Amino acid sequence: MLLSVNVFVSLDGVMQGPGAPDEDRSGGFDRGGWLVPHASVHTNEVVQGWFREADAFLFGRTSYGLLGGYWPKVTAPDDPIAAKLNTLPKYVVSKTLTDQEADWSPTTVLRGDIVDSVRRLKGLPGNELQVHGSWQLVQALHQAGLVDLYRLLQYPVVVGTGKRLFPDGSTPATLAAPEGSARVLPGGVVSLTLTPTAVGSLAAGAYAVESGRSTAVPH
Template sequence: MRKIKIIEHVSLDGVIQAPGRPDEDVDGGFVHGGWVVPHFDPIVGQAIDDVHAAPFDLLLGRRTYDIWSAYWPQVARNPMADSLNAATKYVATHRPESLAWGPVEALGADVLAGIRAAKAKPGPDLVVWGSSTLTPILLGRGLADLLVLLVYPVLLGRGKRLFAADADPCELALVSTQAAPSGVIVSTYEPRGPLRTGSFEPD
């Protein structure tokens, strides 16, 4: 069974909305699009390259799919563009007939079943970018195998967040971490099961 790898640009207060450019996603009146750009440096770029170094397919929410389908097919040929354009995109959507950027497959009406079916198919690992809807499902149902967070030294206050308020409690194991000169912290985690609790009170 192939692995699911989640990679996210995230602010210190948990926002993932519109990291790449001002008009990327203005839902909810979000006006801070492009907030990662001033902090992007070679270490951040290398972390992204590392996730995409081996062949991969994509697991995407509909918003991310629409943003990327309007951008990546127009990019001049380079290794990242070529890999993204060639990858099979598995998309959570209610409008499968409008998926034009292929190769592509809709996850179906039962998104969770669609994710499990995609993970069980032969093929390269699945990479997830930018979905505040899919990520809690993947972590809460034990479907994610790796979580790479690029945490930027900014507070955005409002916007779509990486983890929903009703995300299932769980634990993560820190695999590696690195501080970039720009102040970005790149941390890689593996899920470690349900949340444990305890007390500092003496028995």
């Protein structure tokens, strides 16, 4: 399976607490719910498209608890997101969560080495193993070079503080946007799909004047 990271981010890269003021107040964060005023039928269609690609889900402990406390209550048979989340295999990374507490069926708790566990999961048959939210887990997956695809909905807001998708100190990487994978939705939300082409290295260059013209010169 491909491993995809699917997240909502602000213009300044914050992914913390997009859906409600009390969604994630860790670190004293008090600006939650910043996504909601910009939600629309257009953003819903994009997110539903994400979930159509899923064959399994991988969560960090906090996001598993948040999503698992919400989506089982969505019982409308025509909701494509709930249908996927409530029926497909779910894997949660945690050293403290018991099997009894992991009651959002079907769930498997991953307690061993996360890199080895995820590599094993990626070797299973299926289309995509999807990560939603799960900030700390995303950092570990990015550092290990395990992410095959990033899907972002970037909202036209500056949150100013909070957990960022790529915080200071992140492993450098170069990513590419396949043709047609970036579009601006009505209202200014940007839908973007990126594939890592190099993790651990960063392409660089400089501008120089050649024959009287400003020219980009790669190093």
